[in-house]
Amino acid sequence: MSRLTADIAHDASKVMLDDISPEARRVARHCILDLLAVTLAAWKDPLAQILLDEAKDEQSRPVSTILGSGYRTSASQAALVNGTTSHALDYDDASLALNGHPSAAILPAVLAEAEAIGASGEAVLTAFVAGYEAACRIGSLMHPDHYRRGFHNTATIGALGAAVACSRLLGSDAATVRRALGIAGTLAAGLKHSFGTMSKPLHAGWANHTGLMAARYARRGLTSREDMLDAEYGFARTMSRDHHLNRAYARPNGGWHILNNLFKYHACCYNIHAPIDAAREIMARSGIVADAIKQVTIQVSPVLDTVCNVQDPQSGLEIKFSLRHAVAMALCGVDTADIASFSDANALRPDLVAMRDRVAVEWIEAEDTFARVIIENDDGARLEATADSSIPSANLDQQEAKLTTKFAALVNPILGVGRANQVIATISEFESLEDVNVLLLGCVSD
């Protein structure tokens, strides 16, 4: 019998802010910045409004803020609504170790509980990193079979990550975290079959909700199995044939999974990020103009054919999953970081369609996060660049600058420039916040 449940619980209950490397803490702040951006940008989304209406119907004690609306409710409701909203645009960060979206699954629960109990920035950052690392270890344990057989890691494993994070925030001891994992493990759910519907972002909200409740129940003495990740009929083995203990114990690059967190800078499918980056690099390097482009070739893994290869997209949603169109937009100077760029109008804009017709997709043997783009000019010149979206940023200054730009683009229209800048400033000194309420109460639309 392995003892992964016990070890994860032990690590989570013991970790202190000082144990976490400065780089890992900085990336954790980036996760907070990015999560608030994508959540605030979506707060008027129809899905977010459905959940907000439900929360309003319950009229629970107002201790945690629903981002954007500013409506205050119970921590469990805020975790559910904010968690769902954070994934509504599918513009939130990702982890290859989890094979899903750790911040969306964990952070809203931590922030909601922190606001309810008046926790400090230090406590939140520590709890979030504890949950993030746990989720990535469990993801590594169960990848790829869990996902392959139909489960959505963000939803299922995300609930366990949220349970660990909220347990750390509440100061639970190792035995209590084990039980929280037991409760979250037996309540965790979410199927990939729901992709393409509102139920996919709902998964993230439900993971936050389930994890937060599991942490609370365990604190109150509710019993569950304490070997949920190890037992023959526990969560890990019932829902996955994979059980890679060595991977769950392996030391990630830099010592922290969170250092390998991947942010989205284009408001479309993650598999289109590398082609866009390669295309933009050529444009920036060569200084050519769109009109001079004769022919474009995108070389990527054939895996992408079923993911994001809509050949002749007709809508804003479809161009989010069209290699040809998204790259055409990048070549024509359209801002692919702006969610408004992925509009029905841009799907039909004549110059973009004309450019798209010059783009061909070619399958090569490669990881599905790799792309090579080749541009042939009117004058016969051949320009080429590659990109790999599986590689986290090595330059955290650059990452912060890009995320700050993304934040401004998404949040300035919601909060106004002044308060948006205030949020950025608050997050930059997150560990020194005495009470995170100051941050969350500021995340309310005009």
Place this chain on the structure above:
Amino acid sequence: MSRLTADIAHDASKVMLDDISPEARRVARHCILDLLAVTLAAWKDPLAQILLDEAKDEQSRPVSTILGSGYRTSASQAALVNGTTSHALDYDDASLALNGHPSAAILPAVLAEAEAIGASGEAVLTAFVAGYEAACRIGSLMHPDHYRRGFHNTATIGALGAAVACSRLLGSDAATVRRALGIAGTLAAGLKHSFGTMSKPLHAGWANHTGLMAARYARRGLTSREDMLDAEYGFARTMSRDHHLNRAYARPNGGWHILNNLFKYHACCYNIHAPIDAAREIMARSGIVADAIKQVTIQVSPVLDTVCNVQDPQSGLEIKFSLRHAVAMALCGVDTADIASFSDANALRPDLVAMRDRVAVEWIEAEDTFARVIIENDDGARLEATADSSIPSANLDQQEAKLTTKFAALVNPILGVGRANQVIATISEFESLEDVNVLLLGCVSD
């Protein structure tokens, strides 16, 4: 592609009280009577108190009653707390088609939502039967592989049953019920690994909570897959290799699954019910006294060896899973319907231990709900009886009398005789209730 999701949704959205046979309606009333009994009897259980404390912490709008305590909260909270409490004693009814506990998984959600919206008895009964039938059809579809691979049907399929029932109560059309099944299917969870901990009854509460929310979300327009039971990566196929469409469409005995509902009359493992019934039959028929018994043989399936064959139990919990001791109690005239009989004191009572020492268990080839008991007397006489706990009562008058006795034993100490009798009377005319509030507001401990 099958269309079971669509057919279940269609049937549920169309069924009216008049479509349901009088016998099926009567059994549905029995389910309500029995559910209230086992829920009220457990309301001071530590698990129930944990969930009550959480509900109190949320201070939600008081529209639905937590049984026993009388605390009023949101429908989703009441469904969660009452659903969990109803399964806390493991004394609630069961269905072999679902392979689980349909009333505990479905009825608390229906009652909580009904109280919140002021629904009639007719609406509640119709909704409950719609959900019950749906859950049994889905159980038939996925049995036995779903359970065998580690999932707890009460929890997983129960959530879909609750979603269907609440959808019917809210008057959802077929398309909306399909989406409610899609949402519940992707949020449904629960592992058998949790058996023996408080997380097992929590499963029932979570199923009610999830199903109720799925029905509400679907009403508000939240989208999900509409082929959750049919698609290759939907709920049914991801979580079970079995996919017995013929069974899901088969007409159950009497036309309604609910007619085959099985009630517990002994406060112990269901697999001990048949041995107790057989032993009691011999005692009643022959009129012998315990002292005259020389030797007892219980013949049952060897499957029970790992379920309820504690040889020398030392505690109240252990005698709930001891064939020898429970039958010894029945032979000595102890009331096995009384939850107080399964006490630590009775585990050690000398006359019971002495009788237990005269009882032997013998394995025979049989269904695990069948038992033969053979008693040899001091005078050499040999008495024998058989019982099968898989057979629902053919005599509904007798069933009602037994359930009324059980109700009185469990509920009189909680509500007092006067109000307990009032609840029984109210349920006997359930279909004519204009508003179920009158029933639920009366289920409050002195």
